[in-house]
Amino acid sequence: MIEVSHLNYTAGKRKILSDISFHMKNRCFYGIVGNNGSGKTTLVRFLSGITDVPDNTIRIMGRDINSYSHKTLARHIALVPQHTSLMFDFSAHQIVLMGRMPYQKPLHADSEQDLETVRDCMTKTNTWHLRDMNVNNLSGGEFQRVIIARALAQQTPILFLDEAISNLDIHHQIEIMDLLKRINAESETCIVMILHDLNLAMQYCDELLVLKEGSLEAFGPTEEILTRENIRNIFNVDASLVDCGPGLKRHIIISRL
């Protein structure tokens, strides 16, 4: 699905990413964790085609990312960025409709299918009732759900989320995570999500990719990655892992620095 081989990136003299190589499969729910400045956002910017990479560094569904046109790539990859700020007035519906752009021809009207998909994605993200609101009047969480709906409307096999739920309250965080999990299971979408909350990562991610100072520190099944020793090593904090009973994931409690 996503293959990265020997990805390097230097900004000025600072090495942001050094020799990153990994392989992500479809149907999997991935989390990217790491400290601030470890290169998570930079990596996702490369993977989603925003920043240019050398040929044959990143392959998406078996093809070099540089061989896709912008429009075709947008049918394979959608991104929910950390922040979106808007200087102009759009309604929530107009924003989500933009997610259909990769499928639309210039000068053609929006098709029934486009409108149907938009309605579906807005219902799923619990934003349909906000459709006629000016997005500049929405709360941070509502706006972020609109942006998530837009990414879903792109109907891509790969979905990146860059700390997309950090602004949401706990109810909407869980709602979005459940939704993503469902989409991941139903439509075999590969979900790659930058997360700060290790407990959310523990609960929802099948595998974790750990970045530390621009290097790939660890990559593997979540339960194997999130151990006491690893957490100490990666985040420089002491943690206890508590068993919550049969059928439940373990809970991480950060005890001290």
Added chain:
Amino acid sequence: MSRRKNGLVFFGLCIFCAGLAVVSCIIGVSDISPSTALRVLAERLLFLNSAATGVDEGTEYIIMNIRLPRVLFALVAGSGLSVCGLAFQAIFRNPLSDPYVLGVSSGASFGAALAIILGLESSLFGLSGLSFLSALVTVMLIIKIASYGNRIHTTTLLLAGISINFLISATISLMLILNQEQMDKIIFWTMGSLSYVTYGNVLTAFVAVMLGTGVVAFNARPLNAMLIDSQSATTLGVNVERTKRTILLVCTLMVAVIVAYSGVIGFIGLVVPHMVRLCMGSDNRRLIPYSIVGGMIFMLASDLLSRMLIPPSEIPVGSITALIGSPFFIFLLFNAKKRLNK
């Protein structure tokens, strides 16, 4: 707004615009009664007679060869300039952009002044070609000043535009002093006026504006996405750099051709798209047709005012649009400040 209501409003605006165009043709400083003028128009345009009956040649000449091309040019230039403003606001993601503020218009006027001094004004490519080249160089220069890596910094962009405006008006003043015999013509370029346009000018400008508006309309959806930010636009499948360059090129062409024949007419690209946006939201697909008609109406009304305020003398139409436009610009600045503080 429902589709039906939307259509009705648009239709109403078109009718109003057509009415205003007719009024512009039949009102003027020369001593021709509106009914005579209307008759000339009807006979020549509706019944396609080769000459109007019972009207002397001079009157017919004024209506058909002075007022009519002027009105037609106002329609073309008004729509072209407001579409340019709309497109610039999208590619620079900045509500304060328009060809005048960014110095594109002054750049073009510099080329036009140069063409006059060099005696190239009679050839088609001399005047509009030099305007285009000089406008293009100006745009490149301003973008060069305002960009940090791939990003264009808004405040620097506006400051660069304003300083280039100063630089160019100083250069044009210098050219005036050195070429006093051409002074009248060059002053007219810096003030903006529709007095001297011919049918040939109308046709050239029409072709350029049609081409440019077509390209902008073709990119209406990408421009919507670029109003959010370039990163979002990229992930929605827009080739941001290519779109920016294409739009910049065709808009510069439109502005250059319009400026070559009518001089610098400012602020239309700022006022009209914003007025429309206030009523319709930011979807460019809707804004483009409304901006076209809105630009026509704004330009016709300004030209009418420029002729009627203190007859028989004529105020340059650029001053009228600036009189309306600059307060509006200041209002937008206040608005932008409010948004930043929010």
